[in-house]
Amino acid sequence: MYSVRLLLIITTKSLAKALNKTALQHDILTLPNSMFLIDEAETLKLREDFKVLVGRILVERIPSLSLLKSIVTTHIESKYPKEMAQQSTITPLAMQV
Numbered sequence: 001m002y003s004v005r006l007l008l009i010i011t012t013k014s015l016a017k018a019l020n021k022t023a024l025q026h027d028i029l030t031l032p033n034s035m036f037l038i039d040e041a042e043t044l045k046l047r048e049d050f051k052v053l054v055g056r057i058l059v060e061r062i063p064s065l066s067l068l069k070s071i072v073t074t075h076i077e078s079k080y081p082k083e084m085a086q087q088s089t090i091t092p093l094a095m096q097v
């Protein structure tokens with residue numbers, strides 16, 4: 001459901017506005033695959049984020065683990081906390097059925 005929601009919205013934050021001003025720099029067919037893959041640091045960050053999410057789900061869904069609620073991390077740190085704190089404008093996209 002979350003991935004569907006991502007497809008249906010466009011958030012306009014300062015980061016998105018900066019991306020809109022970017023000009024075409026390369027032909028996508030000539031770019032190496034490594035440009036689209038995450039590096040070791042991003043892999044480790046993603047793994048840590050998944051640990052937080054799985055911990056939250058386990059504590060929420062399994063009543064006997066509720067005593068761990070105070071230990072489980074409730075917030076995933078962001079690179080852009082200032083931008084994430086701003087109000088988003090959500091615009092639904094037209095979908096072809």
